[in-house]
Amino acid sequence: MNETSLEKVLELIWTMEDENDSVEEDVLLKGINLPEAERQIKTLIQEGYITIHNSKVILTRKGEADARLIVRRHRLAERLLNDIFPVKGDTMNAGACKFKYFLDKEVITSICTLLGHPLSCPHGKAIPPSDCCEKASAKIRPVVMPLTELRSGEKAKIFYLATKHLQRLDKLSSIGLLPGVTIQLCQRQPTYVIQMGETQIALDTAIARDIYVRPV
Numbered sequence: 001m002n003e004t005s006l007e008k009v010l011e012l013i014w015t016m017e018d019e020n021d022s023v024e025e026d027v028l029l030k031g032i033n034l035p036e037a038e039r040q041i042k043t044l045i046q047e048g049y050i051t052i053h054n055s056k057v058i059l060t061r062k063g064e065a066d067a068r069l070i071v072r073r074h075r076l077a078e079r080l081l082n083d084i085f086p087v088k089g090d091t092m093n094a095g096a097c098k099f100k101y102f103l104d105k106e107v108i109t110s111i112c113t114l115l116g117h118p119l120s121c122p123h124g125k126a127i128p129p130s131d132c133c134e135k136a137s138a139k140i141r142p143v144v145m146p147l148t149e150l151r152s153g154e155k156a157k158i159f160y161l162a163t164k165h166l167q168r169l170d171k172l173s174s175i176g177l178l179p180g181v182t183i184q185l186c187q188r189q190p191t192y193v194i195q196m197g198e199t200q201i202a203l204d205t206a207i208a209r210d211i212y213v214r215p216v
């Protein structure tokens, strides 16, 4: 059995636990959906990654730490492919799956920093933070800041529009970008994309810099 398939199972357990609080062994077996699923679970128990208690699968400390890193690596790889390279949808998912196995911990930290310590993957799932993210958010941030200072996935309320160009101001207001409105930054690269209600809006950097927000 190769490492890769065990990593996938660990990732699945972590995600199921994250989304449903607990993981039933039979639900996990169905989720893995492979003939070797039972053997994989046995291996993970033998190697100290998981235990099973009352038919519930529980990650050990070592299992939790490794699984968290695997999830973090996967979601950052998606973020990287989505934000930096023009791949979308299925290509991105497949790319992120292959790509993530090449990333070691230091490379992951560099990518996280490059991407501005994003909070979520392009599917909106939280990226488990690491030391680098905690250090970045411990830095004193102003209460109100240009939209360009937000982290990917961060939500904020529009505080004011600083643009000196009336036309630009009109355009922003006409699409509903007004003080008091809550937005979420979806991506920073290659252009800023924000989510406002059901709508996604792409913004030029010059315009994004004129929008002052307060993280919520």
Ligand SMILES: [Zn+2]
Residues within 6 Å of the ligand: 075, 078, 121, 122, 123, 124, 125
């Ligand atoms: Zn994702």
Ligand SMILES: [Zn+2]
Residues within 6 Å of the ligand: 112, 113, 117, 118, 130, 131, 132, 133, 134, 136
């Ligand atoms: Zn980080």
